[in-house]
Amino acid sequence: MKQIPKSTWIKIRxxxxxxxxxxxxxxxxxxxxxxxxxxxxxxxxxxxxxxISKKMQENxxxxxxxxxxxxxxxxxxxxxxxxxxxxxxxxxxxKNKDIAKRATDYFMDVVxxxxxxxxxxxxxxxxxxxxxxxxxxxxxxxxxxxxWGKDLNVSGFDELVRKLMRIPxxxxxxxxxxxxxxxxxxxxxxxxQIYQSAxxxxxxxxxxxxxxxxxxxxxxxxxxxSSPQAFGELVNDFKEELQEKGFFGNEVGRGRxxxxxxxxLYYMKLAQRYTLSLKKLPEKKSGSIYPHSHSPWEIEKPYQxxxxxxxFGKFLPGLTQVWNRREGEILYLEExxxxxxxxxxxxxxxxxxxxxLSYAVLGAACACEAYLKxxxxxAVYNFSDAEVGGKYLLPFTQxxxxxxxxxxxxxxxxxxxxxxxxxxxxxDDMDIFFITDMKISNFSDVVSYFNNIENRVTAVHIGESxxxxxxALSVSxxxxxxxxxxxxxxxxxxxxLGKVKEYLHQAF
Amino acid sequence: MKxxxxxxxxxxxxxxxxxxxxxxxxKEKVMDALIKAYDRLVEQEAKELVWLVSxxxxxxxxANAEKSIKDMQYGVEDIEEFLFEIENPxxxxxxxxxxxxLYISALCNxxxxxxxxxxxxxxxxxxxxxxxxxxxxxxxIVYGDLGDFTGIGLxxxxxxxxxxxxxxxxxxxxxxKIVVKKNxxxxxxxxxxxxxxxxxGKILGVGNVRYGRIYEKGGIVSP
Numbered sequence: 001m002k003q004i005p006k007s008t009w010i011k012i013r014x015x016x017x018x019x020x021x022x023x024x025x026x027x028x029x030x031x032x033x034x035x036x037x038x039x040x041x042x043x044x045x046x047x048x049x050x051x052i053s054k055k056m057q058e059n060x061x062x063x064x065x066x067x068x069x070x071x072x073x074x075x076x077x078x079x080x081x082x083x084x085x086x087x088x089x090x091x092x093x094x095k096n097k098d099i100a101k102r103a104t105d106y107f108m109d110v111v112x113x114x115x116x117x118x119x120x121x122x123x124x125x126x127x128x129x130x131x132x133x134x135x136x137x138x139x140x141x142x143x144x145x146x147x148w149g150k151d152l153n154v155s156g157f158d159e160l161v162r163k164l165m166r167i168p169x170x171x172x173x174x175x176x177x178x179x180x181x182x183x184x185x186x187x188x189x190x191x192x193q194i195y196q197s198a199x200x201x202x203x204x205x206x207x208x209x210x211x212x213x214x215x216x217x218x219x220x221x222x223x224x225x226s227s228p229q230a231f232g233e234l235v236n237d238f239k240e241e242l243q244e245k246g247f248f249g250n251e252v253g254r255g256r257x258x259x260x261x262x263x264x265l266y267y268m269k270l271a272q273r274y275t276l277s278l279k280k281l282p283e284k285k286s287g288s289i290y291p292h293s294h295s296p297w298e299i300e301k302p303y304q305x306x307x308x309x310x311x312f313g314k315f316l317p318g319l320t321q322v323w324n325r326r327e328g329e330i331l332y333l334e335e336x337x338x339x340x341x342x343x344x345x346x347x348x349x350x351x352x353x354x355x356x357l358s359y360a361v362l363g364a365a366c367a368c369e370a371y372l373k374x375x376x377x378x379a380v381y382n383f384s385d386a387e388v389g390g391k392y393l394l395p396f397t398q399x400x401x402x403x404x405x406x407x408x409x410x411x412x413x414x415x416x417x418x419x420x421x422x423x424x425x426x427x428d429d430m431d432i433f434f435i436t437d438m439k440i441s442n443f444s445d446v447v448s449y450f451n452n453i454e455n456r457v458t459a460v461h462i463g464e465s466x467x468x469x470x471x472a473l474s475v476s477x478x479x480x481x482x483x484x485x486x487x488x489x490x491x492x493x494x495x496x497l498g499k500v501k502e503y504l505h506q507a508f
Numbered sequence: 509m510k511x512x513x514x515x516x517x518x519x520x521x522x523x524x525x526x527x528x529x530x531x532x533x534x535k536e537k538v539m540d541a542l543i544k545a546y547d548r549l550v551e552q553e554a555k556e557l558v559w560l561v562s563x564x565x566x567x568x569x570x571a572n573a574e575k576s577i578k579d580m581q582y583g584v585e586d587i588e589e590f591l592f593e594i595e596n597p598x599x600x601x602x603x604x605x606x607x608x609x610l611y612i613s614a615l616c617n618x619x620x621x622x623x624x625x626x627x628x629x630x631x632x633x634x635x636x637x638x639x640x641x642x643x644x645x646x647x648x649i650v651y652g653d654l655g656d657f658t659g660i661g662l663x664x665x666x667x668x669x670x671x672x673x674x675x676x677x678x679x680x681x682x683x684x685k686i687v688v689k690k691n692x693x694x695x696x697x698x699x700x701x702x703x704x705x706x707x708x709g710k711i712l713g714v715g716n717v718r719y720g721r722i723y724e725k726g727g728i729v730s731p
Contacts, residue, residue: 118526119524163588168532184627
């Protein structure tokens, strides 16, 4: 097996201003691609290296390949968020995920190679000159000839090149419009080549990213997406890669589960944007007494409380010390955040979280995130017409996926809440978040239930109705119930978070 | 005191230039000129950012467009690039589709090249008035759909639309040929005084044709 000379790696690292990447390896590859990059580890294909070293210096080829690979981390795409942005633009033009992926790969290669040639005095042109080329690679080389001013032994494709060479590849600010134009120009050729060979000669770029980078990228995508559907569509294009990184469960790719999974990811990433500093709630006094401080021993005092260590083994009044005991006044008193029960209305009058961004779900998700972060458990009661089975009960759990799944469920039927269902969750230390539009058929049952519980309840209702006024009136004397009337649905997450903050910062 | 950075005096980041820099710079120069000329046209014709199509407003706007691009050096790629800019609000904040169509028509009519190919596919724009007064000897091929008033006042040129065209297609054309591969809207060929319109799809409605011929799916529908 060939080895990469240490001096070459030192030289390349210096050239690229010491990127934090591990020492690259040579690997026997089964694929056509010359490079493979997985979680920052660069692998150079041994077969490719043997082939190319017949035509050029092996060290020069290694340098060129490393230049290319490192520039993907230091310049383009830099992170998964940028990659997704570029891909989204390519998809808008191509309307096909395979073409969009290929176009993104080629575009990023042009960007990094041009960057290396311009800024880093790279041997990449020699590599392109001597490597085997398919039709698209020939077009790329014809483009490089024009924009780098180097001879790469390619001719033809004038019309395509005339259009491609007008794109400002090095200008980061114009990558979005650049990739749109790039995809538009190359689309016929990419369509023609779609069933042939691997994508770029330097491999695809989907395995470049670490889990953290993917996490951040998804978060940014969730923020910039117009709807959960748009997010889901884009995320599903990368389901294999995301599955590999553990972002999806096993159910991906099977009918409705797919859509639902993308939704969960969408709300999860959006909710994780809301951060809250939390203070833990002290637990109740246990009733036991613990040693607290010392006092001098006197004759009448019991022997069993003598602390022999501080009394130096002596039984002398005034010198010997006894322990004073106090109830629960110990330094290691355990503190705990209460559990949280989310009661969420998913009747027909509420927004369907799969179609549009549901602020009710997002608000609930924010509350869940805050409680989960502090080791508490969350239960969900998702209801529509609970009487006829339109309900979902998730017992207290810390399983984030299960929680989001139950929040994202949408029944879209009538509205009937069974207080007996809530009793299923009842425990002493439990905060309740109740998000609804209050158009509940058995309204009086609900009101009487809430009037009889002592837990802290935050009820968020959307829109004005007689029901909501009645609810407000009937619970007005209860100090443990806070009622919020929401005009704008987008205020729900802020209200929920504000309330969570108040609960968890409250001194007890 | 000794300069602590003296050791680094020799380090100067080299400014390397590749041909791409020159290509982009010269292209940007042309694009800036084209965008400025278009902005001038909007200022002249659409003072309240509203432009109403009428016989006189079209003639006046076209004359102004011709004036604004006089002596300008540009190529087909620049026109195509301008089409991309229409979608980019940061550089072209007021893309009024009628004026854009007239402006691009003026650019096409005064370019050196005999054949111009514009690709509007997958672009979120609906250009009106494209092909206005296309002169004899010019061939304009458009991939994608066009809006209303396509090829009006055509003056001997050949307009090929690989897609749909809107209402009033070929209205007032004098001579030349319009070929539409898909469908056209109402009032097709209204007031045309010569030339031919070939529609390979459906014609929603034919206008009052004075002279000239209109064909639908190979069969003549007017006269």
